[in-house]
Amino acid sequence: MSVAELIKKNRDKFIEENKKFIYNAAYKTCKRNLDWTNDEELSVALIAFNNACNSYSENKGNFFSYTAVIIKNSLIDFFRKSKNTPYLLFDDTSNEIDGDNYLDYKASITQYEIDVENQKRAEEIALFSKELARYKLSLNDLIKSSPSHVDTRSNLLNLALICSANEDILKYIKGKHLLPVSQIAMLTGLRKKYIEKWRRYLLTLILILSSDEYPYIKSYLNIKVGENNGG
Template identity: 35%
Template structure:
């Protein structure tokens, strides 16, 4: 009996974080608590990178990060191609940024009622706070965009691609880009094609040819671009998905 218990514990230690998350999503509450506790330093580090200061467990921002990490466990899907930690890192930072923005807005509103007005009727504190908040938005958005691209580059490397491929291999004409994006959408929505891409790291051209109104030659010519777009659609990439949205709206 003791030997079986030892083997069971040994197996759990060998499980990857993603495997543990799968068990948690099946209802293992004890494992959820263990994982959250074990990754509190990771949570604090993610939160600190946004707040630009040391964060401990008593800070409100840490609580926001903790909730976001738990949310990432619930929402994580291995089919998207990301690791749990990269997904959690993005989600934690977004939630903390939203919290800071909300706090800044509330502070601005309260100061509007308690500060003296200038000769032109404007409020010095309110103006300064709005400028600071806008500056914060720009800096954090730029930082998150850089991190998102860095994470995406890591995924692309597994497929023998780089972020430059998305730029250089992008079809020159808008209609051609839209067609390629539509191919990527069809791939992502099809379980078998999606599985083929993620497991074999290559585009299922033969199967796609039967499902789209494009020639094999066209699909092959835009292969790298279609793979890149498919990975964006599968992942949790807010800024990169804006690029896709922009192409489709043109």
């Protein structure tokens, strides 16, 4: 029986049987132990799983691969909108799906599903490249302007997270296709020189984080929650 048929037959049972997968997908993003009765992150992941059941179709590839991306991006959006925004880091660890029930999930992905997912990624990159062009940017600019140190990349990621949750900054960016350096400096207390130095990279991150159009690109960022030593 296909995943679509299982969902249609008894969604509540399907969700209950996959709570371990939901937990593991949330854990991979949050990087800490979670509790079903206390942690809102698991509620977000559960809702994301249910939404994936609604939006999934076979042309989107393997269900669990697709859903893992949806859960991760839902949590990233949750962190972006939360007043108690956690500290985020770029994660260089493996992006394998955990869970004893899904150890063989890769083997279940057919070549057709791989081709479909690759096509979706290509379409998303093409869409993002088109948006970058409106800001006189390109993916090559992003590569060239990317910081070499992971700490700098993570600091800029968190700066982009703050900016992507600020309506005034987003309105300025979308309206003028420019980064409001002075406005960001006033909001964060950072020096204009620092913001200007990373202008292209920061603007690109804000465009990614503030949009729902780029689930695969967000997944490529390999974002995880870390400890903010600053308190």
